[in-house]
Amino acid sequence: DAKTTQPPSMDCAEGRAANLPCNHSTISGNEYVYWYRQIHSQGPQYIIHGLKNNETNEMASLIITEDRKSSTLILPHATLRDTAVYYCIGNTNAGKSTFGDGTTLTVKP
């Protein structure tokens, strides 16, 4: 499974876009990139995933570079409730997913 690298922390102003980067240079060709977030003391929550193409859902957008070595999660209009730890992980066929240290996003008023 892919090893991922994320900045430890980021700040974002409320109402602005939050762009969270992830490096996954060891990802294999058929391994999806998944993003989760964990709000304090709750279970992680699925956000979005992708393989090669950019993806968008009601929560976020995911931009994956053409070489698939990195991706960016975009929260278009961050709110205070988006303050959380954000994890990007690779998802293998065996169901094994290794969480990296994630990025603590703090949305400020």
Place this chain on the structure above:
Amino acid sequence: DTEVTQTPKHLVMGMTNKKSLKCEQHMGHRAMYWYKQKAKKPPELMFVYSYEKLSINESVPSRFSPECPNSSLLNLHLHALQPEDSALYLCASSHLGQGPNNEQFFGPGTRLTVL
């Protein structure tokens, strides 16, 4: 129903006790997971069950014993734990396979304290 439930929410146990954590899902998922999470650390995978059979054991000590009685239930039996086993224990479930739509759904966790 897209919920994973875990009981109990909190558990305090002594080092000589035997207790069990329970997890349930009704999404038809055939993969179920146990994770351990210490404070300010990411979740660490402990066990994976695929089609009710143990497929991954991440070298977890034998004082943790998982059980999958059927496709909806997952238990974690605890015996002779140590204080350093105190953590948040998370259960998750997902579809199997490499393709899309096998995101993991997590329960709220059981906060375990070993005295």
